Amino acid sequence: MKKILSLCFVALLSFGLAVQDADAKRFGGGGNIGKQRSSTSQQTATPPKPAQAPAAAPAPAAPAPSGASKWLGPLAGLAAGGLLASMFMGGGMGGLGGLGGGMGNILMMLAIGAGVFFIIRMLRKPQPQAQPMQYAGMGEQTVTNMVNTGGGASDMPAAAAVASTRPAWFEDEPFLREAKVHFIRLQDDYDRSDLNDIREYVTPEMFAEINMQIRERGDKPNKTEVVTLNAAIQEVVTEGDWVIASVHFSGMIREEIGAAAEPFSEVWHIQKSQSQTNASWLISGIQQL
Numbered sequence: 468m469k470k471i472l473s474l475c476f477v478a479l480l481s482f483g484l485a486v487q488d489a490d491a492k493r494f495g496g497g498g499n500i501g502k503q504r505s506s507t508s509q510q511t512a513t514p515p516k517p518a519q520a521p522a523a524a525p526a527p528a529a530p531a532p533s534g535a536s537k538w539l540g541p542l543a544g545l546a547a548g549g550l551l552a553s554m555f556m557g558g559g560m561g562g563l564g565g566l567g568g569g570m571g572n573i574l575m576m577l578a579i580g581a582g583v584f585f586i587i588r589m590l591r592k593p594q595p596q597a598q599p600m601q602y603a604g605m606g607e608q609t610v611t612n613m614v615n616t617g618g619g620a621s622d623m624p625a626a627a628a629v630a631s632t633r634p635a636w637f638e639d640e641p642f643l644r645e646a647k648v649h650f651i652r653l654q655d656d657y658d659r660s661d662l663n664d665i666r667e668y669v670t671p672e673m674f675a676e677i678n679m680q681i682r683e684r685g686d687k688p689n690k691t692e693v694v695t696l697n698a699a700i701q702e703v704v705t706e707g708d709w710v711i712a713s714v715h716f717s718g719m720i721r722e723e724i725g726a727a728a729e730p731f732s733e734v735w736h737i738q739k740s741q742s743q744t745n746a747s748w749l750i751s752g753i754q755q756l
Contacts, residue, residue, distance in 0.1 A: 492722030494657040501673045501752030632705040694719040694728040732756040
């Protein structure tokens with residue numbers, strides 16, 4: 468009975484190891500190996516913030532009434548009083564015998580009325596409002612944005628102070644093309660257990676990891692087929708002597724013969740020494756997303 472139980476335990480253990488090996492198909496085993504970068508995890512976990520609509524400009528305040536308008540009522544009253552005094556106290560409406568004096572009074576009332584009308588019209592004339600000062604060559608919206616954001620020429624040196632560590636000689640398109648070629652080539656090397664070729668493209672630490680995976684797999688056949696492949700530069704930085712380019716690979720890959728292709732998404736960290744002459748790009752880590 469004990470022999471039967473021991474054989475069953477060994478069979479289950481062997482089956483479990485076989486299932487574990489069957490999952491490790493593509494280059495790197497589909498896990499995190501080698502150097503990992505925290506910036507890659509932060510870029511994946513933190514969603515971009517939605518853009519906020521710009522705040523509407525406040526409506527212009529209504530112009531305050533001028534001090535001169537306060538005197539319109541009293542002046543009109545004085546003018547009316549003067550006309551009444553001229554009419555009733557000056558004999559302007561006296562008898563017909565004083566026709567000459569009556570005509571003079573009428574002319575005097577007309578002159579006073581014209582003067583009062585002119586004064587009231589001048590006091591009611593709107594005063595020109597001062598226009599806001601604008602910078603030469605800038606529209607109103609540009610000046611408003613500079614005030615709201617604190618932007619201006621003085622902020623340009625502060626923005627330039629945060630300099631990128633990306634080398635000026637780095638070109639995305641040629642690098643991505645070579646990265647795709649090496650991705651497919653290394654999948655084939657991994658299937659054929661070609662450690663000599665793999666050694667040319669990885670760091671010593673990565674080579675030790677890949678070598679261990681291939682030895683654990685033994686003589687079991689491995690066949691990987693890349694169905695679709697996309698590549699994008701995630702970041703390029705300089706850290707000490709090393710230039711590190713993080714490439715995001717994604718697409719569909721078939722890891723078993725006859726099985727359906729499955730999606731994958733991982734970042735390869737590829738580094739190059741700046742001090743060594745004719746240094747090659749070497750894969751230093753694979754990070755799953």
